[in-house]
Amino acid sequence: MNDYLAASAFSALGHPSRVSILRHLVQAGPGGLNVSQIREMLRLPPTTFGHHLKALVDAGLARQEKRGRELISCADCCAVQRLTAFLMEDCCKGAFDHPLPQTKELETS
Numbered sequence: 001m002n003d004y005l006a007a008s009a010f011s012a013l014g015h016p017s018r019v020s021i022l023r024h025l026v027q028a029g030p031g032g033l034n035v036s037q038i039r040e041m042l043r044l045p046p047t048t049f050g051h052h053l054k055a056l057v058d059a060g061l062a063r064q065e066k067r068g069r070e071l072i073s074c075a076d077c078c079a080v081q082r083l084t085a086f087l088m089e090d091c092c093k094g095a096f097d098h099p100l101p102q103t104k105e106l107e108t109s
Contacts, residue, residue, distance in 0.1 A: 001082045001086035006083060006086050006087070008059050009060065009061055009079070010083075012055045012058070018055055020042055021038060021049075021052055021053060021056060021062075022056055022061055022062065022080070024038055024042070025062055026075045026077065026080065031072075031074075032065075032072040032074035032075075033073055034071070034072060034073075035053070035064075035071045035073055038053075053073060060076060061075065061080060061083075062074065062076060
């Protein structure tokens with residue numbers, strides 16, 4: 001993961017409908033969901049839904065495959081985990097370089 005890929009993924013998540021779609025896909029697990037099922041759950045018009053789902057696929061956060069006559073969408077949980085790990089990689093580094101100020105309560109304990 002690099003800054004460019006992370007920015008692309010976060011950009012794809014920059015709309016509430018896309019976050020909802022991804023959350024539904026993550027909850028569905030590796031079996032995924034039929035495109036119609038997701039669209040009906042979220043009550044989005046087909047063209048709007050298609051646009052949002054494409055953004056997630058293009059960013060690598062979701063993938064689609066044909067299963068018979070159905071188009072199934074799945075979250076790419078590895079990509080979501082990589083994005084989370086990338087974001088948290090430097091979490092709290094340097095946070096303790098400067099000691100926290102002591103309060104009177106702590107000093108008397």
